[in-house]
Amino acid sequence: MVSRVIPVDPFDLVIFGGTGDLARRKILPGLFRRFCAGQMPKGARVIGAARGDMDSAAYRDFVAEAIAEFGGIHSCEEGTLAGFLERMEFVTIDARGDKGWDELAKLVRPDVVRAYYFSVGPSLFADLAHRLNAHGLTDADSRIVVEKPFGRDLPSAKALNRDLAMHFDESQIYRIDHYLGKETVQNLMAVRFGNMLFEPLWNSQYVDHIQITVAETVGVGGRGEYYDKSGAMRDMVQNHLMQLLCLIAMEPPSKFDPDAVRDEKLKVIRALDDVEPYHIVRGQYEASESEPGYREAVGDPRTRTESYIAMKVGISNWRWAGTPFYLRTGKMLKARSSEITVVFKELNHSIFGEQSDHRNVLSIRLQPNEGITLGVTIKEPGPGGMRLVDVPLDMSFAEALGADGADQTDAYERLIMDVIRGNQTLFMRGDEVEAAWAWTDPIINGWEARGEVPKTYDAGSEGPVDAVQLLARDTRVWRKVAP
Ligand code: BG6
Numbered sequence: 001m002v003s004r005v006i007p008v009d010p011f012d013l014v015i016f017g018g019t020g021d022l023a024r025r026k027i028l029p030g031l032f033r034r035f036c037a038g039q040m041p042k043g044a045r046v047i048g049a050a051r052g053d054m055d056s057a058a059y060r061d062f063v064a065e066a067i068a069e070f071g072g073i074h075s076c077e078e079g080t081l082a083g084f085l086e087r088m089e090f091v092t093i094d095a096r097g098d099k100g101w102d103e104l105a106k107l108v109r110p111d112v113v114r115a116y117y118f119s120v121g122p123s124l125f126a127d128l129a130h131r132l133n134a135h136g137l138t139d140a141d142s143r144i145v146v147e148k149p150f151g152r153d154l155p156s157a158k159a160l161n162r163d164l165a166m167h168f169d170e171s172q173i174y175r176i177d178h179y180l181g182k183e184t185v186q187n188l189m190a191v192r193f194g195n196m197l198f199e200p201l202w203n204s205q206y207v208d209h210i211q212i213t214v215a216e217t218v219g220v221g222g223r224g225e226y227y228d229k230s231g232a233m234r235d236m237v238q239n240h241l242m243q244l245l246c247l248i249a250m251e252p253p254s255k256f257d258p259d260a261v262r263d264e265k266l267k268v269i270r271a272l273d274d275v276e277p278y279h280i281v282r283g284q285y286e287a288s289e290s291e292p293g294y295r296e297a298v299g300d301p302r303t304r305t306e307s308y309i310a311m312k313v314g315i316s317n318w319r320w321a322g323t324p325f326y327l328r329t330g331k332m333l334k335a336r337s338s339e340i341t342v343v344f345k346e347l348n349h350s351i352f353g354e355q356s357d358h359r360n361v362l363s364i365r366l367q368p369n370e371g372i373t374l375g376v377t378i379k380e381p382g383p384g385g386m387r388l389v390d391v392p393l394d395m396s397f398a399e400a401l402g403a404d405g406a407d408q409t410d411a412y413e414r415l416i417m418d419v420i421r422g423n424q425t426l427f428m429r430g431d432e433v434e435a436a437w438a439w440t441d442p443i444i445n446g447w448e449a450r451g452e453v454p455k456t457y458d459a460g461s462e463g464p465v466d467a468v469q470l471l472a473r474d475t476r477v478w479r480k481v482a483p
Contacts, residue, residue, distance in 0.1 A: 010043030018048025030413030059090035181411030
C-alpha cells in the first residue's frame with residue numbers, strides 16, 4: 001500500500017501564537033513532517049507571529065528545537081531540516097495594537113493561499129480578524145483557523161461567531177477539533193459507510209447500547225488554571241466526545257462533502273435529549289504516589305470542577321430512540337484508551353435453549369492499538385453438547401495495513417493541509433458548535449445551581465464507583481479501561 005500525498009498550492013501560513021505551546025508541540029513538527037513527505041510545495045512559507053521580540057533567525061532556532069523535541073521519528077534526508085527552516089519567517093506583532101502589522105503585510109504574498117492560524121486564546125480572535133482585514137491581509141480566498149475552546153457557553157460562542165462573521169465568510173473559517181483529524185476517527189465513517197455489513201443493524205432495533213470512552217492517564221499537569229475553568233465537560237465532552245457521538249450516530253450523508261457531513265452531525269446534536277441529573281457522574285482524582293490530586297494540582301482545595309465525567313445520553317430520532325449512549329472521559333485513569341463499543345442486543349430466540357448472555361460486541365479502538373474487534377458467538381470445541389462461547393475477531397490496523405497502518409499522520413498535520421486545500425469536512429461549522437453548547441449549557445448550569453460536588457476517585461483507577469452504578473442500574477457494565 002502506498003500513502004499518497006495530495007499536492008497543495010503554494011501558501012503563506014501565518015501562525016499567531018507562533019512561539020506558543022501548541023505551535024511547538026504540534027503545528028511546527030507537523031508541518032515539518034509534511035515537508036518531509038513532500039507535501040509542502042516550493043513557495044510554501046510559514047510565518048510565526050507573536051508578541052515577544054525575536055527575529056527570523058532566532059525563530060528558526062526555536063523551530064529546530066521544537067522539531068528535535070516533538071518531531072517524531074521520520075526518515076528525512078540530511079539537509080532537509082535546513083530546507084524547511086529556510087521557509088520560516090517571524091514577525092513581532094501586537095494583536096491589540098498596530099505593531100508589526102505593516103511588516104506582516106509586506107511579507108505575506110497576495111498571489112498564494114493565505115491561511116492565518118489563531119493559536120491564541122479566544123479573547124484575541126476578534127482583534128486578529130479585525131486587524132487582518134484592516135491591514136488588507138485578506139481576500140475572499142484567505143482562511144482562518146481557530147483553536148478550541150470555541151467559547152465557554154452558548155452566548156460566548158455566538159459572540160465569537162458573530163465577530164468572525166464580520167470579516168470572514170463561513171467557508172473561510174476552520175474551527176479545529178483535533179479529534180476529527182485522527183486517522184481512526186475518520187475510520188469510523190469508513191467502517192460505517194464503506195461496509196454493507198454494519199449499517200443495516202445500526203439502529204435501536206439491533207443495538208442495545210453504545211459506549212464511548214476517552215480515558216487519559218495524564219493529570220491536568222501545568223494546565224491547571226485553564227482546566228479548572230473548563231472541566232471535563234467543556235474540555236472534552238462538548239467537543240471531542242460530541243464529535244465521536246455524531247460520527248457514530250449520524251445518518252449516512254449523501255456524499256463525503258463538507259456540508260453534507262456537517263448537516264448530518266448537526267441533526268444528531270439537535271436530537272440529543274436533555275440529560276437527567278442522576279444520569280451524570282462527575283469526579284475528581286485523588287493524589288497518587290507521584291502526582292498531586294486534582295484540587296492540589298489546580299491550587300484550589302474547594303474547587304468543584306470535574307476531571308472525570310460519565311453520562312447517559314439519549315437521542316430522540318427514529319434510528320436511536322430507546323438506545324442509550326454512555327459517554328465517559330477522565331484524567332489520571334488506569335490506562336490511556338479511547339474506544340467506541342457497540343453492544344448488540346441478545347438474540348430474540350435461541351435455538352440452543354437457555355444459554356447465558358451471548359451478544360455481539362463491536363469495539364472500535366481509536367487509540368492506542370488502533371483497530372476493530374468484533375465479538376462473535378461460536379460453539380465451544382469438544383463433546384458435551386452445544387455450548388456457546390464468545391470469541392473476538394480481532395484486527396489491528398497496524399498489522400492489517402503494515403507500515404502504512406503504523407505510521408499514522410498526526411491529526412494536526414492532516415488538518416493544516418486540509419486548510420490549505422480548502423477542505424472543511426473535518427472542521428466544525430458555526431451552527432454545529434452553537435448546537436453543542438446549547439445542549440451543554442443547561443447541564444452545567446444545573447449542577448452549578450444545585451451546588452454539586454464531584455465524587456473522588458483514585459488516581460490510576462477506572463473512575464468513581466458511582467459511574468459503575470450508572471450502568472448497573474440499567475443492568476449493564478462498562479468495558480474495562482485497558483490499554
Ligand atoms: C485536548 C484537551 O483538547 O485534548 C486535553 O484540552 C486532552 O485536556 C487532549 O488531554 C486529549 O487529546 P489526545 O489527542 O491526547 O487524545
